[in-house]
Amino acid sequence: MLSKNQELSTLQKKETLEDFYNKLKITRPEIPTPSLGMIHDIGHFNVFNRGNVCTNVPSAFSRRDFYKISLIIGNGILHYPDAQIEIKERALLFTNPNIPYSWESTSPKPAGFFCLFTENFIHNRNETLRDSLLWRINDSPVIHIDEEQEVTLKDIFSKMMKEMDGDYIHKYDLLRNYVQLIVHEALKVKPQDIVFKQNNASVRLTSLFLELLERQFPIGSTEHILELKTAHDFALRLLVHVNHLNHAVKEVTGKTTSEHISRRIATEAVALLKHTEWNIAQIAYCLGFEYPANFHIFFKRQMQCTPKGFRAN
Numbered sequence: 001m002l003s004k005n006q007e008l009s010t011l012q013k014k015e016t017l018e019d020f021y022n023k024l025k026i027t028r029p030e031i032p033t034p035s036l037g038m039i040h041d042i043g044h045f046n047v048f049n050r051g052n053v054c055t056n057v058p059s060a061f062s063r064r065d066f067y068k069i070s071l072i073i074g075n076g077i078l079h080y081p082d083a084q085i086e087i088k089e090r091a092l093l094f095t096n097p098n099i100p101y102s103w104e105s106t107s108p109k110p111a112g113f114f115c116l117f118t119e120n121f122i123h124n125r126n127e128t129l130r131d132s133l134l135w136r137i138n139d140s141p142v143i144h145i146d147e148e149q150e151v152t153l154k155d156i157f158s159k160m161m162k163e164m165d166g167d168y169i170h171k172y173d174l175l176r177n178y179v180q181l182i183v184h185e186a187l188k189v190k191p192q193d194i195v196f197k198q199n200n201a202s203v204r205l206t207s208l209f210l211e212l213l214e215r216q217f218p219i220g221s222t223e224h225i226l227e228l229k230t231a232h233d234f235a236l237r238l239l240v241h242v243n244h245l246n247h248a249v250k251e252v253t254g255k256t257t258s259e260h261i262s263r264r265i266a267t268e269a270v271a272l273l274k275h276t277e278w279n280i281a282q283i284a285y286c287l288g289f290e291y292p293a294n295f296h297i298f299f300k301r302q303m304q305c306t307p308k309g310f311r312a313n
Contacts, residue, residue: 014065014097017044017118028053043121045175047113047160054110061102061275063218067122068095069182070114071153074107078142081271085142090150092143092186100218100271113157115179122176143186156181202248209234209249213260217268219286222278226265226288231257266302269295273311280307 021033031053034046050070061079070093078085078093079102087093090112095101097119145153160178163171212234216226228234234257235242249257265287272283284295284307299307 014063015060016065017116020064020066020116024053027055039118042172043118045115045117045121045172047115047157047164047175049161050110050112050114053114054105056105056108056110058104059102061100063097063100064095065097066116066118067097068114068116069093069179070095071112071150071157073111073150074105074109076103076105076107078103081267081274087142087144090145090147092145092153092182092189094141094143094186099267113154113161115157115160117179121172122179143189145189149185149189153182153185156185202251205238205240205245205248206252208238209245209257210260212237213264217264219268219272222282222286225286229261229265229288231261234261262298262302266299269299269307270303270310273307280311283307 017036017039021036024031025033034044036044038044044066050072072087072091072093073089074087075089076087078087081100156178160175163174163178168174212228216228219226228237231246232242235245238245246257249255249260253260255263269283269287272278272286273280276283278286280295281292284292287295289295289298296306299305299310303310305313
């Protein structure tokens with residue numbers, strides 16, 4: 001059992017790619033470790049068979065310094081700061097560097113595939129995919145699929161693995177396209193009333209808003225004070241009228257700008273209450289609440305319990 005100080009350290013420090021490969025070296029020494037020297041210049045991508053890499057030991061609850069898309073075949077539980085999502089039989093799972101999580105397999109042997117990649121690997125080349133990923137990671141991270149969709153996704157991941165072993169000069173461009181195919185398969189599964197139907201300007205503005213919102217997190221110390229707290233704050237930073245921002249975000253996501261902000265602040269509040277020893281007044285102040293009483297009202301409205309009651313459970 002981790003102490004609260006250890007949990008705080010885990011919350012503040014993201015698991016890096018180097019950490020990932022160092023752990024992999026211990027459990028699977030036969031798998032070669034790639035060179036990570038060019039991460040900051042060209043990014044990084046890799047793909048794995050979950051049966052060869054994953055174990056039934058629950059992963060540590062932490063943030064990762066990379067994106068990950070997993071085709072999970074089997075059962076398991078995704079643990080988020082304020083929720084648990086159960087996966088049965090098969091699902092596509094999107095995780096990102098902003099939200100801490102842990103994964104607990106409940107199947108005898110993990111199966112499926114996963115790919116991991118850095119932001120600059122994807123975003124340098126494909127702005128449309130960037131919008132899609134921003135949409136996906138700020139919405140439901142789990143896409144439940146049927147057997148036919150499983151076959152399709154297995155084929156894409158298998159092609160990825162084949163390309164990784166090949167020497168095609170443009171293989172990383174091809175791999176970006178395979179990632180895009182997976183995202184589109186996920187969007188096809190998504191219920192039609194919330195799949196993209198909006199104009200490009202609204203999608204682009206919404207993506208910028210969501211990205212700006214996520215950039216403020218995690219809160220790493222009691223000196224880190226949330227700067228953008230209202231729809232008006234974001235509109236000023238994005239140089240648009242607040243009504244225009246509100247209309248675009250509502251059109252694209254079905255939720256208001258304020259709902260997105262409140263949801264994200266509540267998620268961070270849960271993480272800080274769970275994994276730090278900061279007092280509630282400190283947490284409230286970091287999250288932009290001048291008075292603890294206002295934070296108390298906000299948290300109770302979002303989580304149906306008080307901050308003190310949540311921490312005690």
